[in-house]
Amino acid sequence: MTMIRVTCCQLSPAIADVAANVAASTAAVRRAVDGGARVVVLPELATSGYVFADRDEAAATAITTDHDVFSAWSREAARTGAVVIVGFCERAGNDNAGPLYNSAAVIDGTGVRAVYRKTHLWDREKLWFAPGATLPPVVDTDVGRIGVAICYDLEFPELTRHLALAGADLVAVPTNWPLVARPDGEHPPEVVIAMAAARTNRMVIACCDRDGTERGQRWTAGTTIIGVDGWPLTVHRPGGVDGDVTAEVDLAQTRVKR
């Protein structure tokens, strides 16, 4: 048994307010690490918010991994040997003339281990983001092998299979799920897809959604950590309140594929 505590911090990022989001996300990572989490997942675009008015607004929130917040997250991770996976609005160069990406970073106590740029852009994201050119990474960490996918990526079973074949024990999914109608008693559709991906690949999937409403867009607040058998270990139900979702997972189980 290799029990690991995983915490998803279901924040409500403030649109276009990087300073506020840096503070809130750093506080969230600190709280999760203090709570014993070895894997901490934050939402998609946690530093910027999601519903941009236009490309200029997106560009104004864009950062690189030189931004101080990556060091701050890394310092928190270093305290206990944790790993942090967090979404951010990335710019490619020193100014905002180049492409922007909807990215996620994997950070441990040594710093930024990998950056993944979302390959499957959803809807209006295509107006300001460029798609990533490479498949998502699996990072061998002290905790286990951590794969990354961002939101809509999850709906492509080739991508989750890729992560499984690359050896992922746990796939961290920073996400912003727009609330859609579903039949009574059903999980959000994205959770159903994650459950199937977890079970068919025998890997843990930790989806960190966001909460609240942003410029009229209601979010699902569907944060869910799913075990290797495909069943949700914890579910955060919508309630308008930020909150951490935590589960204990046995990553050794993910190496038994029969």
Next chain:
Amino acid sequence: MTMIRVTCCQLSPAIADVAANVAASTAAVRRAVDGGARVVVLPELATSGYVFADRDEAAATAITTDHDVFSAWSREAARTGAVVIVGFCERAGNDNAGPLYNSAAVIDGTGVRAVYRKTHLWDREKLWFAPGATLPPVVDTDVGRIGVAICYDLEFPELTRHLALAGADLVAVPTNWPLVARPDGEHPPEVVIAMAAARTNRMVIACCDRDGTERGQRWTAGTTIIGVDGWPLTVHRPGGVDGDVTAEVDLAQTRVKR
């Protein structure tokens, strides 16, 4: 709108009693067609039962598509232009010395349109069946484009994606799902996987499970027809009673993939 009635006949085949299963399956197809079904799905190994004692017993139930039952099913289908998908224990040649297959046939009023030999054999199936060598077909019928998968095949997202890319509007899944524990309120795990496959590929999936207990093996009786949005349209709950599960589906929706 192209509404089509789909009926899954959740039978309880009698182990190794081909004559009884031929009679019961033909009666089931007749009943479904009389009820207006244009697509009729029967379970995996509907002519033979599943829990064989040994290869000899499996071989004794094996038939080819020359067997009279295929003509009987075709005659029923011909009455209204229906399509029947049914699992059977197939032998490759005129005697039982050659390989046996866990197969499914697609039958319409003109006869047998295709035979698919299960490629992903489960557990003890490998003791008597040979795996099929080719991917499952998609058959262009008067009703729509019908793909086939058998039971465990469904758990390989590459296979359902293959069927979607080959143009399937509806995937018929003859199945025998062994009952497994699941959390309260959850669908059977195979249904979760089918829901994800239906939604990510926008196609209808009609899973015809079986009922009852066979040589100690309790079945899930999980027959479910799933729409293009991934939600179950109908569910047959376990109750020990055979029964038909019917849904009306709009196959034109499956051609809209955005």
